[in-house]
Amino acid sequence: MSTDDTNGEAPRRVRIEDVAAQADVSVATVSRALRGLPNVAASTRRRVVDVAEQLGYQPDPAAARLAAGRTNTVIAIVPHLGSWYFSNVVAGIEAVCTQAGYDVLVIGADEPSRVDRLIDERAQLDRRADGVVLVDLPVASELAESLVRRRVAVATVGWRVGDHPAVVLDDPAVGALAAEHLLHFGHRDLGVIGGDLDPIAFEVPERRLRGFREQCQRYGVDVAAERIVGGGFRLDGGYAAMAVLLEHDPPTAVFAMSDEMAFGALMALQERGLTPGVDVSVIGVDDHEFAHVVELTTIRQNVVDNGAAAARALLAAIQDPRTTTGDAEPAEAETPTFSLVARSSTGPLNGHRADRTLSSRLP
Amino acid sequence: MSTDDTNGEAPRRVRIEDVAAQADVSVATVSRALRGLPNVAASTRRRVVDVAEQLGYQPDPAAARLAAGRTNTVIAIVPHLGSWYFSNVVAGIEAVCTQAGYDVLVIGADEPSRVDRLIDERAQLDRRADGVVLVDLPVASELAESLVRRRVAVATVGWRVGDHPAVVLDDPAVGALAAEHLLHFGHRDLGVIGGDLDPIAFEVPERRLRGFREQCQRYGVDVAAERIVGGGFRLDGGYAAMAVLLEHDPPTAVFAMSDEMAFGALMALQERGLTPGVDVSVIGVDDHEFAHVVELTTIRQNVVDNGAAAARALLAAIQDPRTTTGDAEPAEAETPTFSLVARSSTGPLNGHRADRTLSSRLP
DNA sequence: GCGCGGAGTGTAAGCGCTTGCAGTCGCTTC
DNA sequence: GAAGCGACTGCAAGCGCTTACACTCCGCGC
Numbered sequence: 001m002s003t004d005d006t007n008g009e010a011p012r013r014v015r016i017e018d019v020a021a022q023a024d025v026s027v028a029t030v031s032r033a034l035r036g037l038p039n040v041a042a043s044t045r046r047r048v049v050d051v052a053e054q055l056g057y058q059p060d061p062a063a064a065r066l067a068a069g070r071t072n073t074v075i076a077i078v079p080h081l082g083s084w085y086f087s088n089v090v091a092g093i094e095a096v097c098t099q100a101g102y103d104v105l106v107i108g109a110d111e112p113s114r115v116d117r118l119i120d121e122r123a124q125l126d127r128r129a130d131g132v133v134l135v136d137l138p139v140a141s142e143l144a145e146s147l148v149r150r151r152v153a154v155a156t157v158g159w160r161v162g163d164h165p166a167v168v169l170d171d172p173a174v175g176a177l178a179a180e181h182l183l184h185f186g187h188r189d190l191g192v193i194g195g196d197l198d199p200i201a202f203e204v205p206e207r208r209l210r211g212f213r214e215q216c217q218r219y220g221v222d223v224a225a226e227r228i229v230g231g232g233f234r235l236d237g238g239y240a241a242m243a244v245l246l247e248h249d250p251p252t253a254v255f256a257m258s259d260e261m262a263f264g265a266l267m268a269l270q271e272r273g274l275t276p277g278v279d280v281s282v283i284g285v286d287d288h289e290f291a292h293v294v295e296l297t298t299i300r301q302n303v304v305d306n307g308a309a310a311a312r313a314l315l316a317a318i319q320d321p322r323t324t325t326g327d328a329e330p331a332e333a334e335t336p337t338f339s340l341v342a343r344s345s346t347g348p349l350n351g352h353r354a355d356r357t358l359s360s361r362l363p
Numbered sequence: 364m365s366t367d368d369t370n371g372e373a374p375r376r377v378r379i380e381d382v383a384a385q386a387d388v389s390v391a392t393v394s395r396a397l398r399g400l401p402n403v404a405a406s407t408r409r410r411v412v413d414v415a416e417q418l419g420y421q422p423d424p425a426a427a428r429l430a431a432g433r434t435n436t437v438i439a440i441v442p443h444l445g446s447w448y449f450s451n452v453v454a455g456i457e458a459v460c461t462q463a464g465y466d467v468l469v470i471g472a473d474e475p476s477r478v479d480r481l482i483d484e485r486a487q488l489d490r491r492a493d494g495v496v497l498v499d500l501p502v503a504s505e506l507a508e509s510l511v512r513r514r515v516a517v518a519t520v521g522w523r524v525g526d527h528p529a530v531v532l533d534d535p536a537v538g539a540l541a542a543e544h545l546l547h548f549g550h551r552d553l554g555v556i557g558g559d560l561d562p563i564a565f566e567v568p569e570r571r572l573r574g575f576r577e578q579c580q581r582y583g584v585d586v587a588a589e590r591i592v593g594g595g596f597r598l599d600g601g602y603a604a605m606a607v608l609l610e611h612d613p614p615t616a617v618f619a620m621s622d623e624m625a626f627g628a629l630m631a632l633q634e635r636g637l638t639p640g641v642d643v644s645v646i647g648v649d650d651h652e653f654a655h656v657v658e659l660t661t662i663r664q665n666v667v668d669n670g671a672a673a674a675r676a677l678l679a680a681i682q683d684p685r686t687t688t689g690d691a692e693p694a695e696a697e698t699p700t701f702s703l704v705a706r707s708s709t710g711p712l713n714g715h716r717a718d719r720t721l722s723s724r725l726p
Numbered sequence: 727g728c729g730c731g732g733a734g735t736g737t738a739a740g741c742g743c744t745t746g747c748a749g750t751c752g753c754t755t756c
Numbered sequence: 757g758a759a760g761c762g763a764c765t766g767c768a769a770g771c772g773c774t775t776a777c778a779c780t781c782c783g784c785g786c
Contacts, residue, residue, distance in 0.1 A: 013490075015742060026766045031744060039764060058487045062428035063742035066771045071425065081457055082667060087450030094444055094471050103491065106469050108457050124421045127376075128466065235652060267656045289598060290653060293630045304445060378772060389736045394774060402734060426772035429741045729785095736779075744771085754761075 092307025455670025
């Protein structure tokens with residue numbers, strides 16, 4: 001073997017000790033200087049920082065974790081990594097945490113068995129992370145409790161547990177806004193898509209439905225139980241649900257609890273030669289990227305921001321010293337905003353108009 | 364303070380030492396027994412495993428990492444966490460790695476600056492993970508090299524670096540298949556959407572274009588340069604590109620290099636009252652969940668599998684002892700498959716038919 | 727009957743940091 | 757002018773594992 005082997009010379013890592021020697025101080029001082037701790041003379045800190053910079057020193061995370069008992073890591077647990085909503089939440093979490101110097105571990109809780117495994121104390125999430133963001137996982141409230149007991153900060157998105165920071169859309173208000181929009185157009189025969197639960201238990205549908213119905217009642221309108229059709233939160237569910245609604249005594253307007261379901265609903269309409277917004281109005285929630293392709297009226301929320309807000313609140317909780325003593329103020333996270341985005345998938349009752357097409361208008 | 368404080372009694376963690384004491388062996392034996400190392404009597408192992416189980420012992424990852432120099436962690440670096448394609452790749456990676464007992468760290472390389480920061484050796488990815496999956500990040504080839512130099516396994520998705528395991532769709536063949544499909548329908552005036560590069564450099568477009576053109580040449584068809592329009596890989600890009608194509612001497616069929624772009628293209632068509640598959644045929648790539656909503660003909664690939672395959676190859680490389688010695692066989696990953704999914708967004712040249720609608724047929 | 731080898735186990739030295747505690751030193755404070 | 761006090765810094769003890777090496781048996785071969 002010659003020495004010019006491509007794999008040779010894995011550069012020896014520079015340790016804190018090297019920095020200490022070079023800067024002519026103790027390792028303790030290096031550690032303090034580099035982490036901005038007090039009680040380091042400005043001149044010393046300068047020197048240490050310079051040396052560290054010059055040597056390209058960076059502390060070994062594993063050693064730091066072991067010694068300090070902090071991991072500088074955040075875990076994001078989501079029901080399904082590949083879905084539009086969750087991946088955007090994760091994107092928000094990642095952006096904030098990485099920015100703050102935290103590593104982000106992701107866990108997909110696709111199968112119930114994986115949630116169980118996490119709830120089992122042995123998952124030892126507490127040794128892996130300083131904080132956990134639980135996204136739409138009410139089934140995991142046990143998990144949350146056990147984490148908190150072990151001094152791991154918890155923040156949630158889409159549901160609440162205890163008084164930990166939570167980013168939760170005002171779902172009843174969203175439901176009400178959707179209702180208001182449809183009612184305002186004169187619709188009185190209303191349908192709802194997305195009322196029931198996934199294997200992964202959502203609290204969201206129930207809340208949106210409640211707000212929707214309450215608003216209807218203000219107009220003296222009742223939503224018949226047969227007109228509330230569930231089917232998960234995905235496209236196929238929306239398609240199937242709309243098919244059911246159309247089968248018998250179809251409503252003139254439908255509230256789909258997510259854009260993905262709304263897309264499925266539109267599909268079912270088109271298949272029958274019905275024009276959204278003319279024959280049947282459809283309103284969704286999310287303002288998914290494709291909503292404006294199919295001209296879907298929807299209630300916009302900023303999903304990435306939701307994740308980011310949760311992450312910020314989580315980091316605040318982690319860094320709040322009171323957290324450790326158990327009497328921390330519940331660090332409340334910002335409440336997400338939402339707004340109606342009107343497009344052509346909704347329209348006035350009996351609004352049949354020849355010039356109306358499914359065409360798009362780009363922003 | 365009474366003792367029934369909710370926050371009291373953080374249960375003392377059980378350490379390897381406790382297991383050792385309880386099982387009446389040394390910590391070394393516990394370590395060996397639990398990790399399935401040889402030179403442990405079957406009876407001893409049993410006992411140790413039982414005790415560990417009973418005590419709910421789980422090694423502290425930080426300590427294990429520090430001592431062993433392995434992290435049992437994999438990093439997934441993707442250009443954008445929120446996008447459909449990448450989040451599904453990540454889902455595949457996560458599923459495989461979690462299954463194998465590895466933690467998965469995600470990093471979004473949205474901004475070029477973040478890539479730069481990673482390339483800087485100081486990111487110390489090597490101390491954070493045993494392996495890294497780089498998804499569609501040719502700009503990061505330096506990063507890859509430096510990782511390998513530091514004994515971190517590397518696998519890629521969508522591009523190759525050195526002879527490390529890579530999951531790369533046969534893009535020229537995909538391009539050719541798309542061309543074949545359109546040519547077969549009699550189209551000769553062809554357009555291409557997606558030819559150029561994102562800020563994040565893709566190699567993919569070029570390869571698909573090459574295959575597309577070669578196939579065309581076999582039919583004696585030439586694709587005019589003006590008919591090759593770029594615009595990122597997202598929906599808006601597709602919309603804008605189609606608008607350009609339609610502006611002057613429109614093609615009768617268009618190959619969009621991703622479904623998202625194809626959706627944008629469809630949008631541009633509808634806006635002009637043109638019917639996809641009748642007035643202009645459009646074919647995409649991916650078989651995105653929504654492709655069948657809009658009846659988009661596409662070339663399907665299984666994105667989750669791509670991620671999973673990369674992860675499997677990465678883990679194999681990590682576990683292959685030869686990796687450390689530098690003379691490992693390049694662990695080749697499986698090649699992804701793809702197939703044409705014909706829907707109504709493509710149709711024969713001059714196929715104007717009154718009975719043709721944009722309706723959907725569910726599988 | 728003695729030496730040997732291998733299986734099984736224990737000892738102890740780290741891995742590279744963090745941090746409580748104990749100085750050291752130069753100034754105030756009475 | 758002695759005691760006290762802060763501001764800095766260093767010492768050294770871990771953090772909870774892994775693993776090289778040493779050791780103890782026990783069965784076998786000659």
